[in-house]
Amino acid sequence: MAQPKKAASIWDVARLAGVSHQTVSRVVNGSPRVAAATRDKVLEAIAELGYRPNRLARSLAGGAVESVTVLAADTSLYGPEAALRGIEKAARSLDWSVQISVLDPADTHSDEDIIARLPRAGEPTIIMAHDEPGMRAKQVLLDTQPQAMVAIGPYTAEELAASPWLVGMDDGKAAAEATRYLLDQGHETVHHLAIPTSTGTFGGGKAHRADGWARTLREAGREVPDAVPSGWTFAEAFKAVQPLIADPSVTAILCGNDHLALATLRAAHLAGRDVPGDLSIVGFDNTPFTAYTTPALTTVNQDFESVGRGAFELLRHRVDSTNPRPKPSWPDPELIIRETSGPPRSRS
Amino acid sequence: MAQPKKAASIWDVARLAGVSHQTVSRVVNGSPRVAAATRDKVLEAIAELGYRPNRLARSLAGGAVESVTVLAADTSLYGPEAALRGIEKAARSLDWSVQISVLDPADTHSDEDIIARLPRAGEPTIIMAHDEPGMRAKQVLLDTQPQAMVAIGPYTAEELAASPWLVGMDDGKAAAEATRYLLDQGHETVHHLAIPTSTGTFGGGKAHRADGWARTLREAGREVPDAVPSGWTFAEAFKAVQPLIADPSVTAILCGNDHLALATLRAAHLAGRDVPGDLSIVGFDNTPFTAYTTPALTTVNQDFESVGRGAFELLRHRVDSTNPRPKPSWPDPELIIRETSGPPRSRS
DNA sequence: CCGAGTGATGTTAACGATCACTTTGGTTAT
DNA sequence: ATAACCAAAGTGATCGTTAACATCACTCGG
Missing domain, CATH: 1.10.260.40 (lambda repressor-like DNA-binding domains)
Structure with missing residues (x-):
């Protein structure tokens, strides 16, 4: 001792x-x-x-690799967390070790900073590229060691097919489905409270939530209102959504994720707007708490866990091409209709 | 390429x-x-x-250690997540690298399994011992490499003083404060929906939430009802709390964490019980969503981040005793009164 | 009875870094 | 002029492990 x-x-x-x-x-x-x-x-x-x-010595000596590092920023969101679980499970079942390194969202990491996260050059790495720091990290790794990385994020089928290092889901398609549902309920148009990655520097991909929403409105010949940009936190969302809540002509809001949706629900309640009578709210991700709010949130479920699993399989293929390349699969999004959505109350 | x-x-x-x-x-x-x-x-x-x-080679060669591994199971709870953030920040500011290894709560890990998580014997390790897998891991590491580990969990001041490898907060004290508040509001007694670690094999420490609750009731000369055991998930909590909701004599429920509280709130709403008129509900942890539910949850805030920071400092001391031993500090819990608690409606 | 094959081990050289010494020159004090 | 010193750089051992090859003792077929 x-x-x-x-x-x-x-x-x-x-x-x-x-x-x-x-x-x-x-x-x-x-x-x-x-x-x-x-x-x-x-x-x-x-x-x-x-x-x-000693695992360090082992991999130094050129033994089998069998270790992944996951780079992620915000793991408090349900999506990334579930994807992480998928990676973990897949890796463990093959006895690979998994380390997670958390990128600080506040901090702007320098390139060296990001690289320094990896225990060695060529370390197999999965990047959660669903937010700004993650997208930065993806760029850096792409320049540094493209052969030993895989990124998870929102991409269309074409993008996925073109880039051998991408895994993801078509958020745009999911958003389109939710938007179409609201239109079918009889809403004139649908407003959108957008997560940061749907707008700004990194946004704009066709697979992004905001894009699927806008596309659907255009196709239906509806007016496309400006998307309202929000931060990631409840407080930011609460503040950002106020103009929409105050405007009585707004009857439906599609939120970029469930956190934004909960903040919207709260704001609507405080403003005395009835949900879903005056206002329909739809979230995104099917975060566990959504089933237990009052009213319970309508949201879009996606199988993040299988995406995580797919990322691991793809990484294994990229690191050692004798492993089969998993065929890219985009799990189908599923709209879960609960209590915050419905037809608009007809105008008197 | x-x-x-x-x-x-x-x-x-x-x-x-x-x-x-x-x-x-x-x-x-x-x-x-x-x-x-x-x-x-x-x-x-x-x-x-x-x-x-190559960091592997570097630490093999006996260079400075400068790396921590955090063992945690459920990082979806706000407490552990915040503590992790504290560790991260403290470590990064000294240029230490941090790896997180996730223990699967479902799986019962063998001892070797847990040890295999560490990249090498003697790797400095922080264990989140707030749930079952974490407590298991704590035991294993304690037997294996006590000099390079620190555990975070619910412990009293005395326990913390006695064990040089513990960092934590006195959850019992926090629960006592919440219980006293409810009693002061005029409730006859307070019921408790307990997290798994407050009961069963690992529970029972004086610093546990259930203990602080029971102690306070006894001291006030009130009847101490049986604590109702719940699982960690919303669904389990929702099911477990039904008997309490159905019983009209129950006017106040202290929940083991905010997830259980949200499930309780939902159950109360579905059963037509008015909150806080018929029933006061108090949560635990001040999880971000609690401020945005309707009604907003009364809960107990604790400074998890500073506990995480403290754990890192203590680990640094234990690994290299030239570093100062941080004086144990238990941040004071703070009751945050929102909308789910108040005096009981007087019986007619 | 001998050479080839085989199964069980040992030997040596990496792997990529650090540590503890040693060497090499050039200044400086005496 | 010479010992003493010092900064700058090099040399060799070492960390714990695996890969590749070498060795050794048997067994077996011809």
């Missing part, structure tokens, strides 16, 4: 078992070419010394 | 710059004993080759 005795190495085990270190290595890695008696001796020594292999 | 050309090593840089590998090492690590001209040559070579030091 007072003596922080150093951890046993493969050599200590070898000495105690009376064999060479290489034989110990063979036992540890389950090589078949070890006599049963020897194996037992070694295992005994391992147990006695409490030996555990 | 086709050629996944190997990453440049320190030797490649040395050769290109016409110096020894050791000089390159000096430049990279900012040693003062390098001539300016040499430094420039080396930096140029580094830039040209896109060299980045």
Whole structure:
């Protein structure tokens, strides 16, 4: 206890078992070419010394890679969190180790900063490119080690097919579905409270939520109101949505995610607007809390976990092309209709 | 591109710059004993080759440690997430690298499984011991490498003082404060919907939420109803709380966290019980969404981020005792009164 | 009875960095 | 002029592990 005795190495085990270190290595890695008696001796020594292999040394020595680093910023959102779970599960089932490194959204990381997150050059990496820091990180890794990276984000089928390092879902399609549903309910038009990545520097891709929304309105020959930009937090959303809430001609708001939707619901309640009578609100992501708000939020469910799984499979293929390339799949979004949406109350 | 050309090593840089590998090492690590001209040559070579030091090799060679691994299970709860942010910030500001390894709550990890999470024996580790898998992990690490671990969890001042590897907050005290508040509002007694760790195998510590609640009721001479055990999910909480909702004599429920509180609020609404008229509900943790539900949740705020920071400082002390031992501090819990609590409606 | 094959081990050389020394020159004090 | 010193740079060992190759003792077929 007072003596922080150093951890046993493969050599200590070898000495105690009376064999060479290489034989110990063979036992540890389950090589078949070890006599049963020897194996037992070694295992005994391992147990006695409490030996555990040093993963750093192992991968330095060029052993199998079997480790992924996930770069993510905001893991408090349900989508990324679920995708992460998918990656974890897929990786664990193959005995890969998974490390997560969190990018600070406030901080603007320099390129070196981002690269320094990786334990070594060429470390297999999955990037959650759903927000600004993630998209930055994607660019940096793309320039640095494109062969050992995969990014998750909102992309169309074409984009996915064109870029061998992308995995994602077509958020635009999902937004289109939600918008069409609101139109079908009889709303004149649908307003949009947009997450930061749908607008500004990084936004504008056809697979983005705002794009799917606008496209659908145009196709239906409706007026396309300006999308209202919001920050990621409840407080920012609450503030940003006020003009929409105050405007009685607004009867339906599609929100960029469920957090924005909850803030909108709250704002509507405080302003005395009835939901869904005066105003329909639709969220995005099917975050667990949405089923338990009052009224319960209508939202769009997407299978993030399977996207995470797909990202891991693709990474495995890219790192070692003997692994099969998973066929790109975009899980179909599913609209979950609950209590915050319905037909507009007919004007008197 | 086709050629996944190997990453440049320190030797490649040395050769290109016409110096020894050791000089390159000096430049990279900012040693003062390098001539300016040499430094420039080396930096140029580094830039040209896109060299980045291999962290694995570096820590193998016995360089400064400067890396923490955080073991956590459920990071979707606000508390752990905020604590993690605290660790991240503290670590980054000293240029330590942080890896997170997620324990699967469903899976019962074997001891080796948990240990295998660490990149090497002796890796400095912080464990989020707020749930079952975390508590398991704490035990395992305690047996394996107590000198390089710190655990975060609910502990009393005495427990914290006695165990040099613990950091935490006195949840019992916080629960006591919330319970006293409800009693002061005039409620006969207060019921408790408990998180799994407050009951069962791991529960029962004096710093646990359920304990603070029961203690306060006893001290006030009130009847102490059985705590109602709940799982972690909304669905489990919703189901578990039904008997309390159905019982009209129940006028106040203290919930083990904000998720349970939201489920309780939803259940009360569906059962037609008015909140806070018929029923007061108090949550725990001040999860961001609590300010935006309708009615907004009364809850207990705790400064998780500073606990995370404290954990990192303590770990630094334990790994290298020349670093000062941070004085244990338990940030004071703060009751945030919003709209789900108040005096009971007087019986007619 | 001998050479080839084979299964179980040992030996040596990386891997990419740091650490503890050693060497090389040029100043400075005596 | 010479010892002493110092800054700048190099050399070799080392960290814990795996890969590649070498060795050794058997067994087996001809």
